[in-house]
Amino acid sequence: SGERSEDDLTHKMGDIVRINQRLFENINAGAPEIIVEDLWDLLQYHVTTYFDNNTAGVPPAKHRSGRALRTLVQRLKGKRGRFRDNLTGKRVNFAARSTITPDPYLSINEVGIPEAIAKELTVPEFLSEWNEKHLKKMLKETDRILYIIRPNGQRKKVSEENKSEILEELAPGFKIERTLENGDIVLFNRQPSLHRISMMAHYARIMPNKTFRINPGVCKPYNADFDGDEMNLHVPQTEEGKAEARNLMLCSNQAISPRHGGPVVVLDEDSVSGSFTLSLKSTKFEKHEAMRFLYEIGITEIPDADVEGKYYSGKLIFSQLLPKDLNLEYESYACGLVKKAGLCKSCAKEECAFDTFVKIKNGLLVSGVIDSASLGERKGQLADALFRNYGPETLEKFYLGLSRLSTATITRKGMTAGIDEYQTSETVETLRQEAIAEELEESAKLVEEYKKGTLEHIPGKNLAESFETRMLVIGSKVKNKLEKQILKEKIEQTLNVEKPAYNTSIIVLSKAKGSPINFTNMSGFWGQVSVREGRPKRGFKNRLSSINRKGDIGAIAGGFIQNNFIQGLTPREFFYHSMGGRQGEVDTSVATKVSGYLYRRLANSLKDLVINNDETVRTANKNLIQYTYGEDAVFPMKAVRGKSIDVKRIADSVAAEPARQKSKSD
Structure with a gap:
């Protein structure tokens, strides 16, 4: 211009x-x-x-x-x-960024890197008498070496014209820069980096196409999903950097969370559904099918059939992933649901009619289903035991095998959702009508008592607050009755039949996703709408919506929804339901913004705190903050459910030692 x-x-x-x-x-x-x-x-x-x-x-x-x-x-x-x-933050070299996509056939310690990126990023390698032959062969036969660096620091670009000249010159003491190859250690990061394990080390696996590939089990620590998330990859350039990445930052070493001391690198969702399906007592395979599953996890010798002398149970196939001296007993998540539905009067452990009590004896899954109680974040007992007793290598191998097995199981068996699974039985429909009648009757009595002023006060609350709390309690009570019956039917249709339907019941019963309340909302009724932990209040003067009578504070006028999602809601119910939904939407966006900034300020104020050799916590200039780290000197990652020592696990391990030695000698 x-x-x-x-x-x-x-x-x-x-x-x-x-x-x-x-x-x-x-x-x-x-x-x-x-x-x-x-x-x-x-x-x-x-x-x-x-x-x-x-x-x-x-x-x-x-x-x-x-x-x-x-x-x-x-x-x-x-x-x-x-x-x-x-x-404090700047652009760096030797880095790449791309969209992430899932690959259950990769190990948690691997990251799939597109060929185009691998050809751009370089790794320095020192030439010595041990690798001289290998590097000269690479230089001669491929175009993967881009630069050589002489002992005096001079760089020279490799081209077709000067290859033979460089081959003559190369000798121990030189350094070469080559493109990425399988097995190189790299750092992988997703922003925002809110905690230490937002950046971990993985081994490179060069793959076609244009996205980074990771095992879905690695999503939790990164807080990643596959709806378009992008991640950054960095290539360490020094031997010290590579050693630190390999020994301190490798993904499998971070499987236990430093926050709560439970598993954080976990297989969830599809893997939990697949593991649950595989471990059902009704799951069995013929020899050729079983061999296909075993081949997925690298086993070429088939064990003896364990069902009727000719079939192979899913439990037997799953057991091939476990260490031979592993012994564990615990209740599965499904076990808790069986109790909640009132189907279990007293625990029969491995004799449970629904096969929900997990017992692993000498590396064999004797009973129980593998669900979120075995594999889930924070509470996954099987994942926790494998990491603590056998180390990260065993857990990584187990995750790779189970990731492949569960994917193969879902592919083979199928997993579907259909309207028919939410059609209710006559028992549920009768109970639904009774529950709605009970809600309307009890709430009408409460309204009458409230208007007369005879309603009993809840300690610490006035008359109006006591009334609102009791209305919520009634709504919750009648919904729980119906939920119990629906859950009972779902359990019997899945855990107690020869041929279960592989549908959303498996997803909920294994806690891969969702909860039993989703069944009630779709097949029973929604119940009382809640806004800010109470019935919705903001609306017109003396009434919630213009179609209510003035002064009406009954169940229907206060947001009680009698219908479910299969039947469809009335316009009034839909309007009330959207009030509860709006609160969720607003809270999500506001809470993320506020907590993000609060966390940033907190992290900045605490980041210079260090634990000294005398176990005191001090600032960078040695000011004392705590006499003992955390008041108990216990780091959650090393603790077992908050305790520094798990006496029961040690006692069980000592008791099992003779059997372990015997199995080794056999």
């Missing part, structure tokens, strides 16, 4: 010089005091906005185009400021 482009500070400095000159001239010319004061104020304004163009009560100085000028303070503060954008 021919106009000269000035920096914002130069622009501002020009304003200061110009006003200074005018002020000087006016003072010397004896101008009226009001003009001198105006120029004085204007000079003050320009000096202020030179330092901070965002001062409260001062209009920002603007460019001719209307853009606010970026002056000294704006250059330093905030996300795009000098500190956060150029000093």
Whole structure:
């Protein structure tokens, strides 16, 4: 355009010089005091906005185009400021970024890297007498070595023309830079990096296509999903960097969370559904099918059939992943649901009619189903035992095998959802009508007592608060009755039949996703709408919506929904339901924003705290914060459910030692 482009500070400095000159001239010319004061104020304004163009009560100085000028303070503060954008965080070399997609056939310690990225990123490698032959062969036969670096530090680019010359020159002491190959250690990171395990080390696996591939089990620590998330990959350039990544940052070493001391690298969702299906007592395979499953996990010798002498149970196939001396007993998540449904009067353990009590004896799954209680985040007992008793290598191998097995099981058996599974039985329909009648009757009595003033107060609450709380309690009570019956039928249709339907019941009963309340909402009734832990109140004067009578505070007028999602809601019910939904939407967005900023401030204030050798917690300048770390000197990652020592596990291990030695000698 021919106009000269000035920096914002130069622009501002020009304003200061110009006003200074005018002020000087006016003072010397004896101008009226009001003009001198105006120029004085204007000079003050320009000096202020030179330092901070965002001062409260001062209009920002603007460019001719209307853009606010970026002056000294704006250059330093905030996300795009000098500190956060150029000093504490900056752009780096040897990094790549792409969308992530799932691959259950990869190990948790691997990351699939697109060929296009692998050809761009380089790794330095020292040439020595041990790898001289290998590197010379690579240089001669491939184009994977891009540069050589002489012992004096000179770099030389490798090309087809100078290859033979470089081959003659190469000797121990040289360094080469080659493209990524399978087995190279890399760092993988998803932002925002909110805790230590938002960045972990994986081994490279070069793959076709354009996305990074990871095992879905690695999603939890990264808080990643596959709806378009992008992640960053960094290649360590020094031997120290590679060693630290391999020994300190490898994904399998981070399987236990430093926050709660339970598993955090976990197989969930599809893997839990698949494991649950595989371990059902009704799951059995013929020899050729069983062999296909075993081949998935690298086993070529088939064990003896364990069902009727010719079939292979899913439990037997699952057991091939377990260490031969593993002994465990615990209740599965499904076991808790059986109790909740009132189907279990007293625990029969491995004799349970529904086969929900998990017992593993000498590496064989004797009874029980493998669900979220075995594999889930924080409470996965099987994953926890494998990591603590056998180490990260065993857990990594188990996850790889189970990831393949569960994927194969779902592929073979199928997993579907259909309207027919939410059609209710006559028993449920009768109970539903009774529950609704009970709700309306009891709530009508409460309304009457409230209006008369005879309603019993709840300690610490006034009459109106007591009434609202009791209305919520009634709604919850009648819904629980119906939920219990629906859950009972789902359990019997899945755990107690020869041929279960592989549908959403498996997803809920294994806690792969969802909960029994989803069944009730779809097949029973929604029940009482809740907004801010109470019935919805904000609406018209003395009524919630315009179609209610004034002063009506009964169940229907207060947001009780009698229908379910299969039947469909009435317009009034739909409106009430959206009130509860809106709260969830608002809370999600607001809570994320507020907690994100609070966490940032908290992390910045605590990041210089260190644990000294005397177990005290101190700041960087040695000020004392705690006499003992956490008051008990127990690090959650090393603790077992909050205790520094698990006496029962040690006792069980000692008791099982003779059997372990015997199995080794056999």
